Amino acid sequence: xxxxxxxxxxASPYSYLxxxxxxxxxxxxxxxxxxxxxxxxxxxxxxxxxSSPFVANQKKGAYMWRDVARIAANLGLPWKKxxxxxxxxxxxxxxxxxxxxxxxxxxxxxxxxxxxxxLDEDISKPELMIALLRELDLDADKIMRQAETxxxxxxxxxxxxEAEALGVFGAPSxxxxxxxxxxxxxxxxxxxxxxxxxxx
Amino acid sequence: xxxxxxxxxxASPYSYLxxxxxxxxxxxxxxxxxxxxxxxxxxxxxxxxxSSPFVANQKKGAYMWRDVARIAANLGLPWKKxxxxxxxxxxxxxxxxxxxxxxxxxxxxxxxxxxxxxLDEDISKPELMIALLRELDLDADKIMRQAETxxxxxxxxxxxxEAEALGVFGAPSxxxxxxxxxxxxxxxxxxxxxxxxxxx
Numbered sequence: 001x002x003x004x005x006x007x008x009x010x011a012s013p014y015s016y017l018x019x020x021x022x023x024x025x026x027x028x029x030x031x032x033x034x035x036x037x038x039x040x041x042x043x044x045x046x047x048x049x050x051s052s053p054f055v056a057n058q059k060k061g062a063y064m065w066r067d068v069a070r071i072a073a074n075l076g077l078p079w080k081k082x083x084x085x086x087x088x089x090x091x092x093x094x095x096x097x098x099x100x101x102x103x104x105x106x107x108x109x110x111x112x113x114x115x116x117x118x119l120d121e122d123i124s125k126p127e128l129m130i131a132l133l134r135e136l137d138l139d140a141d142k143i144m145r146q147a148e149t150x151x152x153x154x155x156x157x158x159x160x161x162e163a164e165a166l167g168v169f170g171a172p173s174x175x176x177x178x179x180x181x182x183x184x185x186x187x188x189x190x191x192x193x194x195x196x197x198x199x200x
Numbered sequence: 201x202x203x204x205x206x207x208x209x210x211a212s213p214y215s216y217l218x219x220x221x222x223x224x225x226x227x228x229x230x231x232x233x234x235x236x237x238x239x240x241x242x243x244x245x246x247x248x249x250x251s252s253p254f255v256a257n258q259k260k261g262a263y264m265w266r267d268v269a270r271i272a273a274n275l276g277l278p279w280k281k282x283x284x285x286x287x288x289x290x291x292x293x294x295x296x297x298x299x300x301x302x303x304x305x306x307x308x309x310x311x312x313x314x315x316x317x318x319l320d321e322d323i324s325k326p327e328l329m330i331a332l333l334r335e336l337d338l339d340a341d342k343i344m345r346q347a348e349t350x351x352x353x354x355x356x357x358x359x360x361x362e363a364e365a366l367g368v369f370g371a372p373s374x375x376x377x378x379x380x381x382x383x384x385x386x387x388x389x390x391x392x393x394x395x396x397x398x399x400x
Contacts, residue, residue, distance in 0.1 A: 047257050047259075047260075048256075056248075057247050057369060059364070059367055059368075059369040060247075060369045060370070062367060063367060063369065063381055063383055066380075066381070067382075067383070067387075070390070164259070167259055167262060167263060168259075169257060169259040169260045169263065170260070180266075181263055181266070182267075183263055183267070184386075186384075186386045187267075190270070
């Protein structure tokens with residue numbers, strides 16, 4: 001089964017738009033999603049930004065909120081503009097990294113994004129993460145402990161560096177098995193098409 | 201007839217992809233294009249960039265060239281990666297600004313973009329601009345003199361400032377009569393839909 005690597009950041013509004021849809025769309029075409037939670041903070045810092053470009057550039061930020069709201073409405077996705085942006089996504093990202101190859105990763109990823117961008121909840125709170133994991137019938141205590149291991153902390157940092165080495169500079173990004181990079185929610189269909197056509 | 205304001209920069213690859221298509225697509229829907237040549241240089245400088253973000257951010261730049269080539273191929277548009285980026289677009293922009301309300305503005309705009317991104321010609325050369333104008337059966341000498349008047353020079357600067365005041369931070373951008381801003385070649389269809397639906 002062809003795989004599509006999906007790089008996402010829980011603080012990224014456009015990542016939400018893609019994460020909400022990618023698993024079903026991929027499944028419809030016989031493609032497996034390879035979930036790759038990353039952190040944009042270190043990537044942006046290496047680009048010379050102290051925060052998101054949507055914060056550094058006010059006009060671009062204002063446009064982004066309008067654009068995301070329009071797209072969410074078109075897609076029928078719930079949307080609530082967050083009061084705080086960007087959110088602190090480190091804990092959620094570590095949990096996702098720890099579970100990136102587990103069967104629950106898609107559902108967990110969607111649940112976190114839903115909390116962040118449909119309900120405007122603070123995803124940095126451990127109690128919220130525990131509640132989400134329990135709702136998925138998982139051993140929340142065990143997974144929370146895993147998420148704070150040195151292996152996961154270092155592994156996530158290495159995954160960010162690896163993504164950058166493959167050309168990733170923002171999120172969402174998708175990389176096909178052939179190495180073609182697609183950036184942005186706008187490129188989800190193209191990335192799936194490129195994954196499908198080559199193998200099918 | 202509803203109008204859609206189209207903000208473009210002759211040095212912008214994504215502006216090329218939109219400029220090549222917008223007039224026909226708009227015409228098909230009974231929409232008139234309001235041509236608005238702008239300069240991204242002063243806009244980027246006010247954002248803290250000394251050049252295009254595609255130059256400042258190497259990874260983003262590398263991705264952009266791949267992305268534009270893929271889109272051009274999908275659209276069946278000729279494409280040649282320019283040896284020099286960004287090109288000096290001031291002269292071409294002044295000519296376009298001088299002729300922005302003339303019946304030849306669409307054809308001239310497409311011709312300049314074609315020179316820049318299909319043939320990789322240097323669009324800063326006055327002799328190339330003169331040749332393009334003559335090919336359109338226009339009084340090239342008169343238009344070249346107009347393009348260098350203080351009125352046009354100041355008018356173009358004011359048009360850039362006005363675009364920024366309306367929220368424009370990059371190109372291509374489109375603004376509907378209702379004031380909705382759409383950024384990027386990816387939003388051409390949405391911008392046309394928004395122009396059409398509201399009036400039709």
